[in-house]
Amino acid sequence: MIVTSPDAFLDAFAALPPLPGARATARAAFLLAPAEFALAAESASDNRYMDMRRTVDPLRALAQHAALAQALRADCPVVTFPGEPTTPDAVFPNNVFATAPGRLIVGRMRHAVRQREARRRDVREFFARVLGYEEVDLSSRSDCVAELTGALVIDRARGIGYCGLSERCDEAGARAMHDAFGLRLSFCFTLAAGEYHTNVVLALLAGRAAIVAPDGFADPAVPRAIARAYGERALWLAPAQKEAFAGNAMTLADDRVWMSAAAAAALTDTQRQALAGWSFRLGTVELDEIEKAGGSLRCCVAEIF
Template sequence: MDLLRIFMSEQSPSFVFLVKPTHFGFNPETASSNSFQQQLEMEDHHQVMQEFSQVLEILRRENIAYLVFDSVPEKITPDAVFPNNWICIQPDETLVLFPMLTPNRRAERNMQVVEELRKKFEITTIIDLSPAEENNIALEGTGSIVFDHVHHKAYACISPRTNEKLVRELCHRIDYTPIVFEALGPKAEQVYHTNVVMNIGSGYAFVCLDAISDPLEASMVRKHLEADQIQVIPISIQQMSAFCGNMLEVKNKAGEKCLLLSETALMHLEKNQLAALPADIKCIAFPIPLIEKIGGGSLRCMLAGIHAKPRF
């Protein structure tokens, strides 16, 4: 590994983007591979929009730079509020487009958003993996892969939404080391996305090691993190189910590190777990209970990190 590259890399993006939940609702196409989703008798779209507006207000209040885009207007995309699954922008100025598992999630991919991002940020390379959808192969962005940008490692739990061969192919192209494992939920079902199992911040990682079914794989994940001087903060399967692994560390406009998570996640974390965080990390919680219940994803899924430098 190039030591200069490690020194220059940062884990936290300084910008994020979000997509408005215009068509938000329970998604029957994804329910079979996401046990976190709940179908409610009544879905209050007004409350969903209020939750989204409150997310934006908290980001503004906390001095965190963000962009907001509309979902594709002519298509019904109930999960468009989770854009981190179809796109990511890496620190080396590479933009990656990802293949999605279901048709209405594939419809979220918005080339107008891509063009806007190219205008606003230093993006020099585009890797388009979406043709894999023709063979029903999925790799759903930073849902499927939790990147350690400092040490150039990519953690991925295999599921219908995370194809191991494609993980390895992408890692080869962007020069990251793949760390692949299987994770199971409370009913022994495959966990749909890696970013509910774990997050990686600056020198720490919340990880549900109990969900990693193979003890050798769990040990492998822990050893990789600890070898990179990343403190492992274990969470339980119950905490994982409350989205305690679904967090994103960002830097605000003052350069301060902020750990963004939902109020649900914060309420389920123990004091000793929070105390294990580095002293310079500020936790910021967002109330999004309806988005979590219906969508089966939490705050990290709503935030697409932008690691490239801005042009403005």
């Protein structure tokens, strides 16, 4: 079922208990290391979190990325694929590759520079040959834009997707992802003007709480409905906290929220206490060099279910 109104979403949510045996968090994760890290002007055309006037340090980006992989290993196994110099800003694999149990999903990217990334054979063959996953390839379609778990934030415990429509995901892409992930319910809504991905304005924490940047949604009733669905266990972000990527967070275990060091520094003491009250520790990694490319920790991590 795909719904587009907050009331229809709340009615449908109430009728969907958690899936028996479904995992709320991934069993592993994978990253794509930066190689000759640089900012892509094409990606910056609709990503206001990028500033092409800034200089980047490729070696510092590589070091921060390696530290991220090492930190996340505290919660689950992590695989890092080598970087590809022909796609120098390809450090955000969750937009291009995602999984459901037994399936690798390849997204349909808007920009040509990211479409090249979707053609990587090593990632596809790892899932096909090593894990025996079926491949669901949206990248060859010309009738949609579907940037996977950048545009789609998923409650894996319930099989519910939250899909923000923007230049990076259209209605046809939302339907394609609903089917590819095998979701029971998708709530589709329009992001605020200037927002490119849902995972910058919304994070779900192990299926029991949310981080929400309300100014990232075109309709203010949408974030209110999402918060209500999770029993008002929502961490509400101010615009400056969203700009610091506090919404680009994730859980890889039931008891820890990961976000960048800059994102965590933007949180208030009250917000930190709320996370602790919901039984979440806070894990942080310095990612300021990588954040110059317009994404943060969540964007760097593709989950394996």
